[in-house]
Amino acid sequence: MDRHKVSTRKTYNDIGAINIKTTGEIVFNAVILVFAIVLAIASLGYNPTARLIPLILCIILAILVVIQIAKRVQSIWKNKIEDLPQIGLVSLFRIVLWLVCFILALKYINYLIVIPVFFFLFLFYEGRVRLIHAVIMALGMELFYYLVFYQFLNSVLPR
Amino acid sequence: MEFEILNFWSIIYLLFGILIGLIFGLLPGLGGVQCLALLTPITYALSPNDALLLLIGAAGAVPFGGSVTSILLNTPGTSQNTATVLDGFPMTCQGKAGQALGAASTASALGGIFGAIVLALIIPIGRSLVMAFSYPEYFMLAALGLSVISVVSEQSLLKGFISGILGLLFASFGYDPVTGSLRFSFEINYLWQGVKIVPVLLGLFAIAESIDLLQKGQPIAVQSASTKITGIGEGIKSVFKHFGLFFRSSVMGTIIGIIPGVGGSVANVVVYGFAVQTAKEKGSFGKGDIRGVIAPEAANNAKEGGALLPTLIFGIPGGAEMAVLLGALMLHGIQPGPRMLLDHADIVYSIIFALLASSILASVIGLCLAPYAAKITVAPVKYIAPVVFSLSLVGTYAVNAETGDMIVALIFGVLGYFMKHYGYSRAALVVGLVLGDLFQSAYHQTIQAMGYAGFFNRPISIGLFILIIALIVWTVIRYRREKHIMT
Numbered sequence: 001m002d003r004h005k006v007s008t009r010k011t012y013n014d015i016g017a018i019n020i021k022t023t024g025e026i027v028f029n030a031v032i033l034v035f036a037i038v039l040a041i042a043s044l045g046y047n048p049t050a051r052l053i054p055l056i057l058c059i060i061l062a063i064l065v066v067i068q069i070a071k072r073v074q075s076i077w078k079n080k081i082e083d084l085p086q087i088g089l090v091s092l093f094r095i096v097l098w099l100v101c102f103i104l105a106l107k108y109i110n111y112l113i114v115i116p117v118f119f120f121l122f123l124f125y126e127g128r129v130r131l132i133h134a135v136i137m138a139l140g141m142e143l144f145y146y147l148v149f150y151q152f153l154n155s156v157l158p159r
Numbered sequence: 160m161e162f163e164i165l166n167f168w169s170i171i172y173l174l175f176g177i178l179i180g181l182i183f184g185l186l187p188g189l190g191g192v193q194c195l196a197l198l199t200p201i202t203y204a205l206s207p208n209d210a211l212l213l214l215i216g217a218a219g220a221v222p223f224g225g226s227v228t229s230i231l232l233n234t235p236g237t238s239q240n241t242a243t244v245l246d247g248f249p250m251t252c253q254g255k256a257g258q259a260l261g262a263a264s265t266a267s268a269l270g271g272i273f274g275a276i277v278l279a280l281i282i283p284i285g286r287s288l289v290m291a292f293s294y295p296e297y298f299m300l301a302a303l304g305l306s307v308i309s310v311v312s313e314q315s316l317l318k319g320f321i322s323g324i325l326g327l328l329f330a331s332f333g334y335d336p337v338t339g340s341l342r343f344s345f346e347i348n349y350l351w352q353g354v355k356i357v358p359v360l361l362g363l364f365a366i367a368e369s370i371d372l373l374q375k376g377q378p379i380a381v382q383s384a385s386t387k388i389t390g391i392g393e394g395i396k397s398v399f400k401h402f403g404l405f406f407r408s409s410v411m412g413t414i415i416g417i418i419p420g421v422g423g424s425v426a427n428v429v430v431y432g433f434a435v436q437t438a439k440e441k442g443s444f445g446k447g448d449i450r451g452v453i454a455p456e457a458a459n460n461a462k463e464g465g466a467l468l469p470t471l472i473f474g475i476p477g478g479a480e481m482a483v484l485l486g487a488l489m490l491h492g493i494q495p496g497p498r499m500l501l502d503h504a505d506i507v508y509s510i511i512f513a514l515l516a517s518s519i520l521a522s523v524i525g526l527c528l529a530p531y532a533a534k535i536t537v538a539p540v541k542y543i544a545p546v547v548f549s550l551s552l553v554g555t556y557a558v559n560a561e562t563g564d565m566i567v568a569l570i571f572g573v574l575g576y577f578m579k580h581y582g583y584s585r586a587a588l589v590v591g592l593v594l595g596d597l598f599q600s601a602y603h604q605t606i607q608a609m610g611y612a613g614f615f616n617r618p619i620s621i622g623l624f625i626l627i628i629a630l631i632v633w634t635v636i637r638y639r640r641e642k643h644i645m646t
């Protein structure tokens with residue numbers, strides 16, 4: 001009994017110190033599991049022919065993800081943590097924010113204005129390049145987009 | 160109507176078409192369909208001969224243009240270059256961009272020549288060949304392609320299957336092709352059309368990779384060898400070294416091209432999978448194996464010749480590109496159909512010549528530019544990343560002028576980033592997405608039209624089924640043997 005208590009406490013400590021990357025993978029798998037469950041529930045409302053294959057796929061996906069989560073939890077329990085690459089969540093969030101702003105700007109503003117502004121700001125603040133390099137690159141890309149997308153492909157692009 | 164192939168202006172229009180095709184191939188998101196659609200109005204003022212040379216020249220050059228960005232930037236220029244990314248980009252990362260480009264250009268040129276020759280030879284018997292494929296064969300073809308998931312699963316088979324099923328599920332979004340029911344739209348109008356391949360590809364590969372490189376702060380090619388672009392000759396020789404693979408891939412590409420409605424992205428993936436399954440040494444696939452560049456590139460261009468067959472003989476387009484080409488032909492008073500070979504044999508052979516010339520010239524031009532293009536890979540990523548981001552997002556928007564496409568590209572960019580970091584195969588997801596629609600619709604259509612027996616009472620369907628089983632068994636035996644040797 002004592003041995004069991006010691007063992008549990010030791011393992012629990014290990015979990016306390018688990019590699020955050022492994023936890024991230026479990027969270028990623030959990031998101032896929034929720035996705036599969038949501039799709040399975042949604043498919044129940046469809047025509048039997050239309051839902052057949054998606055429903056089967058959802059069930060198989062859920063089973064596979066649960067197995068994957070179990071394997072990962074087991075590896076934590078046995079203290080066999082794989083060396084997964086580090087994820088820079090803050091920088092990821094920052095880059096995604098840049099891209100969200102770019103998409104929103106493209107939706108509401110003429111892209112010939114958005115492109116040089118995006119390039120200048122991204123290079124100067126995110127890329128930390130010299131001001132003159134950022135300006136040259138922004139103007140160069142503006143010229144490229146003007147020639148290729150405006151002059152050549154102007155029938156399908158946003159104005 | 161008289162058709163002249165070898166006059167000065169015809170050659171100029173052909174070269175112009177090739178250049179435009181290469182540019183469209185290079186631009187992420189834009190492909191053959193957009194290229195031909197935008198060129199068609201330009202051809203109003205041209206003679207039918209010049210118009211055809213311009214259009215076919217462009218159509219033949221797009222696949223190679225797309226392979227350049229696939230190899231150098233992990234950004235498939237078109238959906239037809241999906242599989243080229245899998246080994247082309249790892250080669251670039253190892254400093255072998257020149258070799259990959261050399262192999263891609265040679266395989267493309269020879270594949271195009273192969274497709275054009277086969278087209279010329281089988282036009283007289285093309286009718287029966289096209290009629291031999293029906294729903295069960297489509298289903299088996301899709302299943303054959305899906306079997307590649309087990310091979311492209313990078314670290315874990317389980318994760319590979321999860322990715323592949325995710326791809327199949329994304330393919331289920333939108334209207335069901337059989338019943339017409341709307342699935343998984345969640346009251347979002349954009350999802351009525353389903354999840355489109357182009358934004359997914361750009362997100363999973365181009366955006367995800369650029370985010371990763373930006374975080375690492377490294378250029379694309381980290382090896383010092385990449386600062387000198389060498390190995391183009393070696394890449395060219397590798398096609399002849401693996402001539403059997405090239406030949407098999409070209410045959411498969413042509414056959415898939417012949418089947419109406421299957422499309423270039425399917426040919427690319429299926430042929431890549433077949434190349435991996437039948438390779439003696441398959442461990443290096445997905446990590447920068449030259450064979451992984453040769454097979455899809457040969458199939459891509461060979462497919463163009465095949466796709467022209469149903470277009471010209473029946474007036475049934477082999478794919479979206481061919482549908483646009485068909486429209487352009489009719490615009491110029493040329494009616495494709497069974498009588499075309501009898502009434503307009505000169506047009507048919509003009510098209511074959513244009514395809515042949517386009518494949519060769521696009522690859523030669525591409526090869527000449529390769530040493531300069533490959534230098535992109537050693538440029539600082541802080542300059543490359545915003546270019547890839549903007550081209551991917553604006554390029555995907557350009558296809559349908561929908562903001563939703565950019566949002567999907569971004570969502571899949573983030574998904575691709577996590578998949579890469581946690582060892583989930585992005586290629587498996589793409590295989591599922593590309594083949595999902597064909598797999599599901601062909602299954603239901605077979606059941607409705609022929610019942611379960613339909614899968615097993617047609618010779619080509621049975622042949623493909625046996626091939627799938629043989630490949631799976633062979634893969635398992637090999638996997639066990641390799642494991643045994645390693646232990």
